[in-house]
Amino acid sequence: MTRILYGLCGSDIERHFSPHVWKSIMSLKHKGLEFELKPVPFTAVPGIEGGCSKTVPVLKDGDKIISDSFAIALYLDEAYPDRPSLFGGEGGKAMARFVEGYSQNVIHTAITKAILLDIYNMLAPKDQEHFRRTREARFGMTLEEVAAEHQAAVAAFPQTLVPIRHTLSYQPWIGGQHPLFCDYILFGALQWARICSPAKLLPEGDPATDWFERCLDLYEGTGRSVAAAA
Numbered sequence: 001m002t003r004i005l006y007g008l009c010g011s012d013i014e015r016h017f018s019p020h021v022w023k024s025i026m027s028l029k030h031k032g033l034e035f036e037l038k039p040v041p042f043t044a045v046p047g048i049e050g051g052c053s054k055t056v057p058v059l060k061d062g063d064k065i066i067s068d069s070f071a072i073a074l075y076l077d078e079a080y081p082d083r084p085s086l087f088g089g090e091g092g093k094a095m096a097r098f099v100e101g102y103s104q105n106v107i108h109t110a111i112t113k114a115i116l117l118d119i120y121n122m123l124a125p126k127d128q129e130h131f132r133r134t135r136e137a138r139f140g141m142t143l144e145e146v147a148a149e150h151q152a153a154v155a156a157f158p159q160t161l162v163p164i165r166h167t168l169s170y171q172p173w174i175g176g177q178h179p180l181f182c183d184y185i186l187f188g189a190l191q192w193a194r195i196c197s198p199a200k201l202l203p204e205g206d207p208a209t210d211w212f213e214r215c216l217d218l219y220e221g222t223g224r225s226v227a228a229a230a
Ligand SMILES: N[C@@H](CCC(=O)N[C@@H](CS)C(=O)NCC(=O)O)C(=O)O
Pocket: 008, 018, 019, 020, 021, 042, 045, 054, 055, 056, 057, 067, 068, 069, 070, 134
């Protein structure tokens, strides 16, 4: 196999959990391209392909190496134009940047507050040390201090879904009549929460929850290949 996607794992190497890697898994599936998914723990990320990136996902496609989930999606559309488009045109690319901004700045921030300690608990001891050091520096507080706000963060989460509900009141997918990369951006974030934490972030009967379930069903249930955290 010449196509390798490097993804993030904890102590269980089968449980890929990175939101950004899930965007690339779904992008490759959308394009109908085969690939091997290689699990990498946090502390091994800087060694991928001779140190090409500080973060995953990294895609090796023949002699091409691409990092960053958005750059990977752009690359795939350019390299495989005969396969279904991930953006549906230039406007779709521009719009996907907005969805990326909303996902990373609103959804990720809210999810992080709710599941930070759950992520830590999934990691092998060496990676736990890395995670604690880097995340405590980023948040300016201990993981336990962030986790103390867990209940409030879970209760506040559904409010962040308002823009998704709004969009879905007009169309079945964020991308319109079919899923596009913008769907996978938001799916990746919610899939990260589903795999890392048993916290119930998505309200039952919510259009955003129904859409997420439909995302999980895509491509023979690719998203369900990793079970939800119990
Ligand atoms: N903008 C990047 C973000 C990638 C990213 O932050 N990846 C995280 C995993 S979810 C990572 O590799 N972190 C390495 C670390 O924290 O040491 C993308 O979309 O690919």
